[in-house]
Amino acid sequence: MSDTPVEGSFRAELPRTALAPEAHLSWILARIPALPAVELPLRDARGHTLAQEVTAPLPLPLWDNSAMDGYAVRAADLKSASAAHPVTLRVCGEVAAGSAEDPPVPVASAVRIMTGAPLPSAADTVVPVEHTRGEDREQAWAAAHVTVLCAPHPGANVRTQGEDVAHGAVLAGAGDELGARRLAALAAAGIERVSVRRLPRVAVIATGSELRKPGETLRRGQIPESNSVLLQSLLAENGITATAVTVSADNVSGFRSRLAELEGEVDIIITTGGVGPGRHDIVRIALESEPDVIAARIAVRPGQPQCTGQLAGGAWMFALPGNPVSAAVSFELFVRPALLAVQGRTVIERPRVATTAEVPWRGVAGRLQVLPVRVAAGKEGLRCRPAVDPSGVSHAVGGHGAADGYALVPADRGDVAAGERVDVILVGP
Ligand SMILES: Nc1nc2c(c(=O)[nH]1)N[C@H]1C(S)=C(S)[C@@H](COP(=O)(O)OP(=O)(O)OC[C@H]3O[C@@H](n4cnc5c(N)ncnc54)[C@H](O)[C@@H]3O)O[C@H]1N2
Numbered sequence: 001m002s003d004t005p006v007e008g009s010f011r012a013e014l015p016r017t018a019l020a021p022e023a024h025l026s027w028i029l030a031r032i033p034a035l036p037a038v039e040l041p042l043r044d045a046r047g048h049t050l051a052q053e054v055t056a057p058l059p060l061p062l063w064d065n066s067a068m069d070g071y072a073v074r075a076a077d078l079k080s081a082s083a084a085h086p087v088t089l090r091v092c093g094e095v096a097a098g099s100a101e102d103p104p105v106p107v108a109s110a111v112r113i114m115t116g117a118p119l120p121s122a123a124d125t126v127v128p129v130e131h132t133r134g135e136d137r138e139q140a141w142a143a144a145h146v147t148v149l150c151a152p153h154p155g156a157n158v159r160t161q162g163e164d165v166a167h168g169a170v171l172a173g174a175g176d177e178l179g180a181r182r183l184a185a186l187a188a189a190g191i192e193r194v195s196v197r198r199l200p201r202v203a204v205i206a207t208g209s210e211l212r213k214p215g216e217t218l219r220r221g222q223i224p225e226s227n228s229v230l231l232q233s234l235l236a237e238n239g240i241t242a243t244a245v246t247v248s249a250d251n252v253s254g255f256r257s258r259l260a261e262l263e264g265e266v267d268i269i270i271t272t273g274g275v276g277p278g279r280h281d282i283v284r285i286a287l288e289s290e291p292d293v294i295a296a297r298i299a300v301r302p303g304q305p306q307c308t309g310q311l312a313g314g315a316w317m318f319a320l321p322g323n324p325v326s327a328a329v330s331f332e333l334f335v336r337p338a339l340l341a342v343q344g345r346t347v348i349e350r351p352r353v354a355t356t357a358e359v360p361w362r363g364v365a366g367r368l369q370v371l372p373v374r375v376a377a378g379k380e381g382l383r384c385r386p387a388v389d390p391s392g393v394s395h396a397v398g399g400h401g402a403a404d405g406y407a408l409v410p411a412d413r414g415d416v417a418a419g420e421r422v423d424v425i426l427v428g429p
């Protein structure tokens with residue numbers, strides 16, 4: 001019995017004209033729906049993207065305060081102070097961090113002050129305790145009279161109100177990612193809740209009748225399935241926990257039922273496999289009835305065949321090729337930027353770093369070559385070398401596992417010679 005998944009006719013070819021990868025990404029970004037804003041407590045907002053600009057409701061620092069443990073003084077009282085001619089001031093109070101007091105500082109007097117305590121209004125300068133002597137040489141702090149051994153600059157060791165962030169200044173913009181540092185800045189300014197974009201709900205479906213769980217006994221023709229691990233992990237690297245991860249056989253009706261189950265449950269579906277022109281390439285076949293999904297051939301290697309667009313059920317579909325490195329490169333070029341764009345992220349491109357090719361390799365005429373590379377730091381900057389054989393990249397999941405970057409060789413560049421400059425995006429281990 002034939003296990004051909006569908007009978008009858010279907011488009012057996014991908015479009016002959018290849019679309020530039022930039023044009024394909026622009027097509028996606030112009031259509032993929034943006035996610036709604038939600039309000040979250042600051043502590044739950046890490047990894048989210050701000051939906052609105054945030055301004056500082058309080059200045060940072062909140063008020064003038066001490067940067068040192070020492071004495072709050074009037075600098076004018078200490079103009080003549082030096083180790084040879086110390087000046088003695090009367091100690092008339094103490095403020096610690098948390099104190100609400102504002103003790104007076106009469107002329108020729110000082111207030112003991114601790115780091116972070118509000119500077120008394122009558123003082124303008126702090127002298128660190130190390131630059132003073134108390135009455136008792138064994139004891140650093142003075143009880144009633146402190147002797148100052150140097151003349152401080154007016155304003156020394158004072159952190160002035162708003163010197164870090166002025167009241168009302170922009171702390172973070174719409175489209176900024178909330179990482180640890182930004183969250184701490186918002187918390188310091190007294191912000192408790194933020195308006196962020198909801199994270200995308202993403203389902204992964206790996207398709208292929210040859211696929212078995214890693215570790216399972218394999219008969220001829222079967223292989224351990226790896227793309228779902230790849231995609232689930234790439235999503236996690238982008239702060240997204242996959243809503244559902246499934247592996248399905250090459251069967252059009254089974255695949256369509258899975259899409260129907262996911263309707264309304266997810267924003268984005270990422271599949272791998274079955275987008276080629278083969279008779280069992282069921283993803284492309286199942287998607288032919290979707291009016292807003294395109295089957296495209298992209299001028300890139302690897303990652304050439306792609307089906308993408310909005311399903312009638314509402315979710316956005318990224319049907320990536322099954323070859324493991326093709327799937328990984330497709331995620332990097334098209335899915336990752338789209339995941340950021342739907343969250344309103346301002347910067348969606350990864351920075352490119354300049355490297356030197358350690359060895360020569362053949363380019364891919366007429367297509368962007370995305371070559372997995374290993375990047376190392378040398379005396380003259382970064383160097384890169386292919387992590388896989390450049391002539392057979394798309395299936396080379398093993399070598400790809402050791403890559404930490406992708407070299408981008410433009411379609412019109414030709415071959416790469418040893419010692420030439422190559423742009424690389426660093427993707428990490
Ligand atoms: N006549 C043509 N054949 C092919 C063309 C073409 O233009 N004309 N394009 C080639 C290119 S380029 C690619 S890329 C692939 C796209 O293939 P599919 O998306 O249909 O992927 P499959 O055929 O299902 O699988 C390809 C390959 O990858 C292995 N695979 C698939 N899924 C997984 C998984 N989850 N884990 C591990 N390995 C997986 C699969 O066993 C195949 O070896 O088509 C070319 N052919």
Ligand code: MOO
Binds near residue numbers: 300301303305321394
């Ligand atoms: O375009 Mo395919 O993705 O080369 O392997």
